[in-house]
Amino acid sequence: MATLELDVAEEAVSQPARKGRRLGILFWAAIGWMIFVFAVAVFAPVLPLPSPTDMDMLDRRAPFSAEHWLGTDGLGRDELSRLVYGARISLVVGLCAPIIGLTLGGALGMLAGYFRGRFESMVVGSMDVLLAFPPLILALAVTAYLGQSIFNLTLILGLLGVPAFMRVARAATLTLARREFVIAAQALGATHARILLRELLPNVILPLFAFFLLGVAVTIVVEGSLSFLGLGVPPPISSWGSMIGEGRESLDVAPRLAFMPAAAMFLTVLAFNLVGDTLRALTDPRQGAL
Amino acid sequence: MTGNSLLSVEDVTVNLPTPRGNLRAVDHVDLTVGAGRTLGVVGESGCGKTMLSRAILQLLPKKAKLSGRVMFDGQDLLKLSPEKLRQLRGRSLAVVFQDPMTSLNPVLTIGTQLIETLQEHLELDDAAATRRSVELLAAVGIPAPEQRLAQYPHQLSGGMRQRVAIAIALSCEPKLLIADEPTTALDVTIQAQILDLLAREQRRRHMAMIIITHDLGVVAGRTDEVAVMYAGRVVERAPTPDLFKKMRMPYTEALLAALPRLDAAPHTPLPAISGRPPDPTRPLRGCSFSPRCRYALARCQAEKPALEAAETSAHTFACFHPIETRADANA
Amino acid sequence: MAFFVARRLLYLVPVLIAVSLLTFSIASLLPGDLAYTILGDQATPENVAALRADMGLDQPIWWRYLSWLGGVLQGDFGRSFRTGQTVLQAVGERLPVSIELMLLAQLGALGIGVPLAIICAARSGGPFDRFMTGTAFGMLSVPTFLSAILLIYFFAVELRWLPATGYVPFGEDPAANLRFMVLPALTLALAEWPSIMRVLRSDMIATLQEDYISLAKAKGLKASRILFVHALKPSSLTLVTITGINIGRLIGGAVIVETVFALPGIGRLLIGAILTRDLIILQGVVLLVGAGFVIMNFIVDLLYAVLDPRIRHGHA
Numbered sequence: 050m051a052t053l054e055l056d057v058a059e060e061a062v063s064q065p066a067r068k069g070r071r072l073g074i075l076f077w078a079a080i081g082w083m084i085f086v087f088a089v090a091v092f093a094p095v096l097p098l099p100s101p102t103d104m105d106m107l108d109r110r111a112p113f114s115a116e117h118w119l120g121t122d123g124l125g126r127d128e129l130s131r132l133v134y135g136a137r138i139s140l141v142v143g144l145c146a147p148i149i150g151l152t153l154g155g156a157l158g159m160l161a162g163y164f165r166g167r168f169e170s171m172v173v174g175s176m177d178v179l180l181a182f183p184p185l186i187l188a189l190a191v192t193a194y195l196g197q198s199i200f201n202l203t204l205i206l207g208l209l210g211v212p213a214f215m216r217v218a219r220a221a222t223l224t225l226a227r228r229e230f231v232i233a234a235q236a237l238g239a240t241h242a243r244i245l246l247r248e249l250l251p252n253v254i255l256p257l258f259a260f261f262l263l264g265v266a267v268t269i270v271v272e273g274s275l276s277f278l279g280l281g282v283p284p285p286i287s288s289w290g291s292m293i294g295e296g297r298e299s300l301d302v303a304p305r306l307a308f309m310p311a312a313a314m315f316l317t318v319l320a321f322n323l324v325g326d327t328l329r330a331l332t333d334p335r336q337g338a339l
Numbered sequence: 340m341t342g343n344s345l346l347s348v349e350d351v352t353v354n355l356p357t358p359r360g361n362l363r364a365v366d367h368v369d370l371t372v373g374a375g376r377t378l379g380v381v382g383e384s385g386c387g388k389t390m391l392s393r394a395i396l397q398l399l400p401k402k403a404k405l406s407g408r409v410m411f412d413g414q415d416l417l418k419l420s421p422e423k424l425r426q427l428r429g430r431s432l433a434v435v436f437q438d439p440m441t442s443l444n445p446v447l448t449i450g451t452q453l454i455e456t457l458q459e460h461l462e463l464d465d466a467a468a469t470r471r472s473v474e475l476l477a478a479v480g481i482p483a484p485e486q487r488l489a490q491y492p493h494q495l496s497g498g499m500r501q502r503v504a505i506a507i508a509l510s511c512e513p514k515l516l517i518a519d520e521p522t523t524a525l526d527v528t529i530q531a532q533i534l535d536l537l538a539r540e541q542r543r544r545h546m547a548m549i550i551i552t553h554d555l556g557v558v559a560g561r562t563d564e565v566a567v568m569y570a571g572r573v574v575e576r577a578p579t580p581d582l583f584k585k586m587r588m589p590y591t592e593a594l595l596a597a598l599p600r601l602d603a604a605p606h607t608p609l610p611a612i613s614g615r616p617p618d619p620t621r622p623l624r625g626c627s628f629s630p631r632c633r634y635a636l637a638r639c640q641a642e643k644p645a646l647e648a649a650e651t652s653a654h655t656f657a658c659f660h661p662i663e664t665r666a667d668a669n670a
Numbered sequence: 671m672a673f674f675v676a677r678r679l680l681y682l683v684p685v686l687i688a689v690s691l692l693t694f695s696i697a698s699l700l701p702g703d704l705a706y707t708i709l710g711d712q713a714t715p716e717n718v719a720a721l722r723a724d725m726g727l728d729q730p731i732w733w734r735y736l737s738w739l740g741g742v743l744q745g746d747f748g749r750s751f752r753t754g755q756t757v758l759q760a761v762g763e764r765l766p767v768s769i770e771l772m773l774l775a776q777l778g779a780l781g782i783g784v785p786l787a788i789i790c791a792a793r794s795g796g797p798f799d800r801f802m803t804g805t806a807f808g809m810l811s812v813p814t815f816l817s818a819i820l821l822i823y824f825f826a827v828e829l830r831w832l833p834a835t836g837y838v839p840f841g842e843d844p845a846a847n848l849r850f851m852v853l854p855a856l857t858l859a860l861a862e863w864p865s866i867m868r869v870l871r872s873d874m875i876a877t878l879q880e881d882y883i884s885l886a887k888a889k890g891l892k893a894s895r896i897l898f899v900h901a902l903k904p905s906s907l908t909l910v911t912i913t914g915i916n917i918g919r920l921i922g923g924a925v926i927v928e929t930v931f932a933l934p935g936i937g938r939l940l941i942g943a944i945l946t947r948d949l950i951i952l953q954g955v956v957l958l959v960g961a962g963f964v965i966m967n968f969i970v971d972l973l974y975a976v977l978d979p980r981i982r983h984g985h986a
Contacts, residue, residue: 181688182963183921183922185922186925274813274926277926278929279945308823319808322807322810430890459889
């Protein structure tokens with residue numbers, strides 16, 4: 050019906066445009082925050098900060114001061130320094146794990162979507178089994194056996210992300226593989242490798258990258274949860290999650306010890322979600338068509 | 340406008356803001372329908388006929404801007420409170436939409452969708468409403484009506500669904516039924532049956548009816564009056580027999596010529612109307628049909644013709660160069 | 671309908687077998703010797719060898735899997751070598767707590783998310799809709815343990831309205847039980863409502879564009895009936911999907927919430943088993959949670975058929 054079509058088209062056209070304009074400031078603020086956290090984490094060793102592990106039992110839970118800008122924690126360690134070093138852990142795990150997921154999942158998904166057939170059903174089937182477990186439970190169980198270390202943690206969280214990346218890559222490949230430019234390349238006698246790498250990859254990588262940013266947000270949360278439970282990064286390394294976990298003990302006397310890493314974590318996760326979601330909306334083929 | 344008309348649409352204009360600019364979907368339209376009378380509104384898709392029906396029903400998209408007056412049964416629908424309007428809709432003003440595949444709710448049974456209308460407007464208990472529903476389904480020619488009540492729309496064929504939609508529309512004995520392209524989405528074999536059903540029920544219940552269609556063949560013989568719409572405007576309006584005897588507007592002629600004819604020799608190409616309707620967001624200064632009209636002269640591009648009366652005051656048209664001959668008298 | 675259920679049931683079997691295989695592999699294929707772990711400091715080569723023989727660890731791997739699976743199928747999930755409790759006893763004791771928590775949480779999340787979604791969809795684009803959509807997006811970035819800490823801080827530490835930790839069985843004192851359950855359930859609900867609201871809102875907005883909604887309006891139905899019956903029912907499929915997807919997160923969230931609020935549920939059993947290296951309990955709980963999750967998803971699939979007559983009658 051003419052009216053309804055008009056209505057929908059209008060809605061769909063005006064919505065992203067308006068969103069784009071309004072999210073503009075937020076989007077760039079999020080990018081700014083991501084760069085800031087990243088820079089601070091990278092340059093932590095050269096910043097004029099006290100050691101994050103030096104304890105001062107005489108100066109526990111000290112308030113803000115010139116010496117300790119954000120005070121000290123329950124063991125007299127400098128809170129600002131711990132926040133900065135915590136950012137390193139959260140970012141290392143948060144970035145590396147989705148890279149594993151992106152690489153493995155992306156490759157599997159593209160191959161499955163391109164070659165189809167039995168290979169595809171095998172890949173999809175085995176991913177379904179991985180998805181049959183609540184992710185946090187699987188992460189907990191595997192760390193329990195493998196032992197706590199940053200490497201193990203990153204590896205597990207990375208593998209847990211594979212099914213999701215696989216789905217995104219496969220879906221994108223499935224639609225793209227039927228497009229004219231792929232068929233044209235096939236007709237010209239291009240090899241599978243060439244089609245996959247030169248024709249499909251550049252197109253699949255965009256939605257995958259948007260999904261990667263969302264994956265970073267999720268990974269930071271899961272790493273935080275595990276560390277909060279004391280089952281993530283082993284002490285004395287601090288991550289935001291373990292700092293919040295330690296701050297929980299002193300909620301009544303010094304709630305800031307939990308709230309400051311909480312705020313840092315929230316802002317970082319929000320920033321990745323915001324940027325990821327905006328990019329996803331931009332690269333979504335359904336909206337891109339309009 | 341005439342005092343005894345059931346519906347009178349007076350100077351109605353509908354503007355739709357779109358990303359490409361303002362879209363004037365309906366452009367200063369005047370229409371009247373007397374009680375128990377039938378009006379056909381004919382035009383190509385996009386000519387604004389559906390928007391006009393939505394304007395009468397007050398079901399326009401939120402962003403649409405409506406000006407003018409819609410008088411129905413002595414009340415100005417534009418000034419009615421939402422609650423009064425709600426009581427009117429379905430009760431004395433009913434509608435049948437184009438596509439019965441989408442106009443019935445897929446997750447509610449036929450019975451629910453019929454009974455909820457009955458109980459909303461008439462004070463019927465469950466048993467009475469059910470009984471009435473069965474009668475209605477039988478009246479619109481649905482076999483085994485008792486069993487249909489428990490069925491879902493997807494279990495019925497397209498024609499059957501449209502019969503259900505008609506039963507829903509008829510359920511509260513409305514004074515006016517608007518049928519918006521009621522047969523366009525149906526198989527050709529079913530179309531005539533549905534149209535005849537509508538005509539029969541219209542006569543039996545003495546209700547007024549507006550049939551909106553792109554097909555002049557649909558309104559011929561089934562309506563008292565026809566209004567031809569083009570680019571949001573009524574370009575010709577006449578009692579049905581007059582229109583087919585003496586059409587004045589070249590667009591009407593072109594519409595009629597575009598109908599496939601049974602008596603034509605095999606493989607005769609259909610004389611389709613060349614060109615496309617004008618972009619409704621870029622209104623023309625002159626007659627909107629002039630770019631496609633074979634009679635168009637310089638004046639047609641410079642000025643907009645107003646609706647003026649032909650031999651009888653009931654027949655009006657908007658054209659500087661009307662057809663004078665008895666074109667296509669055998670239609 | 672029967673055919674639909676049968677087909678789904680048939681699919682359930684290989685998935686459950688795969689779940690058991692994966693659980694078993696985690697416990698058996700990963701590096702580390704169970705006997706050493708159990709014996710800890712007292713591990714002498716003789717002790718280890720004796721325990722290995724006792725637990726069948728010297729058998730080939732496939733044999734161990736089959737005998738373990740055989741035991742599981744007869745309801746024998748093993749016995750904790752710390753407390754002597756069987757896995758089933760330990761799980762049985764704690765399951766009611768977790769189920770109560772998740773039911774309350776899901777109710778809370780639906781109670782917040784569904785009305786907000788309906789209001790936002792009915793007034794889409796308006797100030798309230800924009801505000802709530804933004805809030806929901808922000809809430810998606812708040813991890814469960816963060817909202818737990820915030821809720822404890824405000825309601826237990828500052829206002830002292832509700833206890834921060836503890837548990838009383840429902841059977842003993844329902845009122846006290848609920849007092850202990852409010853904050854944990856609210857924590858989980860806060861994590862779940864944004865996804866419910868976002869998905870249902872966009873689905874409702876799409877549904878409200880449908881012809882049958884126009885017809886419902888043209889029939890003169892009341893706005894409440896149009897929203898709740900004509901629009902919400904077709905959209906409830908999405909609601910079931912999202913609720914189903916959330917179950918996995920909910921189980922993970924329950925582990926955190928039970929730990930923070932000291933609720934004796936499955937999640938704490940799991941964390942306890944990890945911390946005390948009680949690997950038999952760990953293996954059993956992981957298997958049961960995995961199987962439970964699979965079965966929950968199966969039930970969600972069935973709910974689909976109940977809600978959508980088109981699926982029920984075999985129209986895809």
